[in-house]
Amino acid sequence: MSLLAEETTTTAADALEAADVAVFPVGSTEQHGPALALGMDHLAAEAFARTATDRQECIVLPTLPVGVSAHHRQFDGTLSVEPETFERYVTETLSSLADHGVRKAVVVNGHGGNTDALTRAARxxxxxxxxFAPPWNWWDGVDDLAADLFDEAxxxxxxxxxxxxxxxxxxLVDPDALEAAEAGASDAWGESVHGASVGFDTIDFSDSGAVGxxxxxxxxxxKQLFEAGSERLAALLEWLADRPLEDCWAAPHR
Incomplete structure (x- = not known):
């Protein structure tokens, strides 16, 4: 397999012909509190995606580093696009890839704010x-392990x-700032009053921008999280590579 961005137009022909599945990492550039770099989400997505480089049937696309992050906009450094813009970008990128014959993909997602747009794009x-391009959120692939490793929502x-x-x-991590991040963090995501969600933006419930x-x-x-997530992603890629494209389409309307 290969990284598409490192191919030439000549060598890309062979790489694309050999590929059964594309891996498309997407994330965000947004605040992650005082201890973590803004690129956390797209760097994580890219790292997981690049574990597919040892699979002959896969080709890894360039990383999309800006996502749907308006809820973090009050914190310095956050970049964001509208959900419709993000959805269209993903849809058109994968459509252009389909023109080259690769019509199955896994979108490796590093940012929760992208999830709804990715689901609409996939549909x-x-x-x-x-x-056929199902999104894969890395945190969903390690949720059981994370529950064992950490005492947090x-x-x-x-x-x-x-x-x-x-x-x-x-x-890209400042360990000395982890205490400050936690001191200003909320225990869980959001804020509710009498059953109504009133925490529209992160600043509404977290002073530091962190949650947890x-x-x-x-x-x-x-390291344990990365290894576990990589194994789950590998299993998904293998499943999709073996799945006939005709079996991926929606069932006909009754």
Missing amino acids: RLRDDRIA GGHADAMESSLLWHLHDE RPTQADPEKG
Whole structure:
């Protein structure tokens, strides 16, 4: 397999012909509290996606580093696009890939705010029989392990994310700032009053931008998360590579 961006137009022909599944990493560039770099989400997605480089049937696309992050806009450095813009970008990118014959993909997602747009993109691509491209959220692939490793509800710049980035890019984590992140963090995502959600933006319920207990972060635990998530992603890629394209389309209307 290969990284598409490192091919030439000549060598890409062979790489695309050999590929059964594309891997498309997407994330965000947004605040992750005082201890983590803004690129946490797209760096995580890219790291997981690149574990597919040893699979002959896969080709990895360039990373999409900006996502749907308006809820973090009050924190410095956050970049964001509208959900419709993000959805269209993903849809059109995978449509252009389908023109080259690769019509199955896994979208490796590093940011929860992208999830709804990715689901809509996947449905549209399938309904139009252009491509089958299920999104894969890395945190869903390690949720059982994270529950064993950390005592937190979490949700953002928490112990799980901090541990993963610490393992992947220790230079992008400031361990001395983890206490400040937790001091200003909320225990769980959002805020509710009498059953109504009133926490529209992160600033509404978190002073530091973090949600969870980042002081529990540990790079060795991050390594465990990365290895476990990589195994789950590999299993998904194998399943999709073996699945006939005709079996991926929506069932006909009754």
